[in-house]
Amino acid sequence: MQTFFIIAILVLGFLITFQIAKASEYVAVIRGEEKSRKQTNKINAFLLLLFLIVGLIGVWYCNDRLAGKILKIGEASSDHGILVDRMLKYTLIATGVVFVITQGLLFWYSFKYQESDKRKAYYFPHDNKLELIWTVVPAIVLTVLVGFGIVYWYRITGPAPKEAMIVEITGSQFKWEYRYPGADKELGKKYYKKINPEEQNPLGQIWEDEFNHDDVYTSGQDEPLHLVVNRPVKLIINAKDVIHDVGLAHFRLKMDAVPGTPTTMWFTPTKTTEQMKKETGNPDFVYEISCDQMCGAGHTSMRGTIVVETQEAYDQWFASKKSQYAMMLEAKNPPAADSAGAKPAAPAADTVKGLAQLK
Amino acid sequence: MSDALHIQPEVGTSHGAHHDEHHVHHHKETFITKYIFSQDHKTIGKQFLITGIIWAIIGGLFSVLFRLQLGFPDQTFPILETFFGKWAEGGRIKPEFYYALVTMHGTVLVFFVLTAGLSGTFANLLIPLQVGARDMASPLMNMLSYWFFFMASVVMIASMFIQTGPAAGGWTVYPPLSALGEASIGSKAGMDMWIIAMALFVVSQLLAGLNYVSTILNMRTKGMSMTRLPLTVWALFFTAVLGILSFPVLLSGLILLLFDRNLGTSFYLSDIYIGGQALPNEGGSAILFQHLFWFLGHPEVYIILLPAMGMVSEVLSVNSRKPIFGYMAMLGSMFAICILAFLVWAHHMFVTGLNPFLGSVFVLLTLLIAVPSAIKVFNWLTTLWRGNIRFTPAALFGIGFVSLFISGGLTGIFLGNSTIDIHLHDTMFVVAHFHIVMGVASFFGMFAGVYHWFPKMYGRYMNNTLGYIHFWVTMIGAYLIFWPIHYQGLAGMPRRYLDKSVWVNFSQFHELDKMITVVSIIVFAVQLMFVFNFFYSIFKGRKVTTQNPWGATTLEWTTPINPGHGNWTGEIPEVHRWAYDYGKDGREFIPQTEPVGANESKH
């Protein structure tokens, strides 16, 4: 109903406009085309100037309304994010100045040099000096921006510090999964053909690889990704099916998750989730992982969350976790069956047995 | 459509003359050869334009539909179900359908409207007229290029009506999403049809491009040296070169994709576990496709922009009654843009895991391309400076183009800097950037061209008042729609998100989204008004009574008001000067055909 109403209004508006437009053409003919053309010219020249003024006010107004809803520039939650914000600020200043000057000139000239019988256009086909100036000046400004940009870029994409904790994040339609190396600080090998969620192997870990034995798996649908404040973290990013992207807006970072080609990204979170709740004044604040690369019908809902916490909180949480390997074994030999079995095995032997069964 | 073309009255004398001295068409022209399988460049140009207009309505309508859902996420629109059935059950657009709409919107507007519709129209119309040729180098190839485009259109349209719907992987169709039917319903038969349509499209572009280039190089009239060409022709020349060199790369990329989809090859596929199964493919690279795609994709954005730049240069110069400032600099910057356009493609791939060193090289080259862009802007500003400007609708769209190009070019400097792009890539900021700088700006160039050359195409004027309304609503609307979208990007909001309600950090823009949707509907309605004005004026517009209504110097205005096939009735005029002698030596303008006077000043 409403739709029809809107369409009816549009059609009506259109008919009226069209009648006026047609009439104005006749009027122009009656009043003398040249005269009415000149008058229209004045109106349009004035409107152009008005557009400049209202437009600049509009830019200010838009900023006023929306600045509170965006990520505060300069308050990123990671060390790298601070660099991104700084670069953003420099660019904003440089382009802002250019924007105001060039738009100002464009509309001001349009207004000032509107057709007038008193003026003759000035024949001015070229001027080497001027052209040189506006080649060199932008080139210099851009070189400065590129300079900062590349220095920061190398810092952000450079090798992660040795003490960085490692976490693996895997995207698939339409969820995130995480894997933490255990005490050995190293992730075990995977092979995609080993993926088998029913047998407790959602990532395709190769159980023969001992580095896998203490790796902890969590699903993004059950719990957030845990990170430690002020401790560098290196994400190893994978995808199982199509390309996804780990988007971390508050850390100002993102990296594609490409099936078959693991990627990495490292940074140091600098604000805990609790701190952010206070800073944003939003008690429900969470860091979100958004999938930023279109990945199919559920792209919009491919959401993960992160908690950034203190080392103690992290350790406490991690201690409560079982390795995926242990879960797999448990699934294979349910504990009940185990205790009913003849000889209680030592844990080490258990491991060996588990492996033997897998082969 | 053919009716629309039908009204163009044949100028009797022109027809006779061209039979005497020219080679083509000794057979009698029938309705079919004249309006459908026509080899006249002007008619082919109109065919491209009208097909482009139809596509623009379809592509624009799609965006209005998904904007409805974006602006009013918790409302239902029963009318949608009426039209789209299962795709919009309960009057709510399904995610699968949203992605299909977004994909078709992008593909249609980028390729079918702003490539075929824009350069197809104006290259065909203007190249022979402005270089002084009776037709294209190969009228037959020219005709074929339109009909390949037509076939591409038919296949693309057909893909929208199949059971599983059209392609839905975005206009960039990245595999594996686009390669695997399991990954998305749009990657089933619709995707094969998308590839076939695009392959036909590439053929059309190559036929067209080779023709444009050879016409410009070989068929210039006497005296028309390359540096006397109007900038429109130069722009169309560079456009054609870009297309010839880059479209084949897209085609090769798409063929590999077709193989991966249907023949079990692994060019782009590796280590994939989908739908509970591990696929056998190993060793492919999903990123390879992106390199191939963007090797076309980036030049493509200039294929879209350059014709607009050329026409705006022409229109601004004519209407400010002044020469274009810095003709050689304009040429040089277009040349630089052309070269650099091939060297910046990976700026779309900064966060794909690209080698950081390589990334930094692409940052450098990308920001370099901003220099020729800046030169062009300053030259346009100086062209207006101390002019005597007539604000025809074309001139207004030209000025609007410059404004939009400034705004969108400046945001390019954010994105070209990889440090910032890590944050803004694939957010709404990118959407704002390219809609302003490419989408709307090129449309403005196209509108400028249509209003300016309509008298040449149909011997009539379009209605001015409607033209002014069209300009002002579109100009204001474009900024109202796309300016605030930058802010959504700065909030980190990813692009191609349908429903933001589950997100804590992206759901704060309800009001804004509503405003944007309402404005888009109004702007779309005004475009329909333009289309109406266009068709109405073909039949009922005010008649052109003088040969050179804008007082322009270029050759197309030396032809009869309604030129026949062959363009000039007598001999093709000889050219004696460049195209921009406006306001020289106290003269309003000096046509290119006028010999240089003995005591004329030099510049």
Ligand code: HEM
């Ligand atoms: C000052 C010059 C420009 C620079 C430095 C620049 C830079 C960029 C960069 C780096 C991106 C990738 C952003 C991302 O995906 O994260 C981008 C996207 C884009 N640019 Fe530009 N740009 C410039 C001008 C233009 C022009 C003139 C056009 C078109 C005529 C254009 C059209 C596009 C389009 C269509 C996309 C988005 C493609 C997509 O992902 O769907 N840009 N630009």
Ligand SMILES: [Cu+2]
């Ligand atoms: Cu996604």
Ligand SMILES: [Cu+2]
């Ligand atoms: Cu690009």
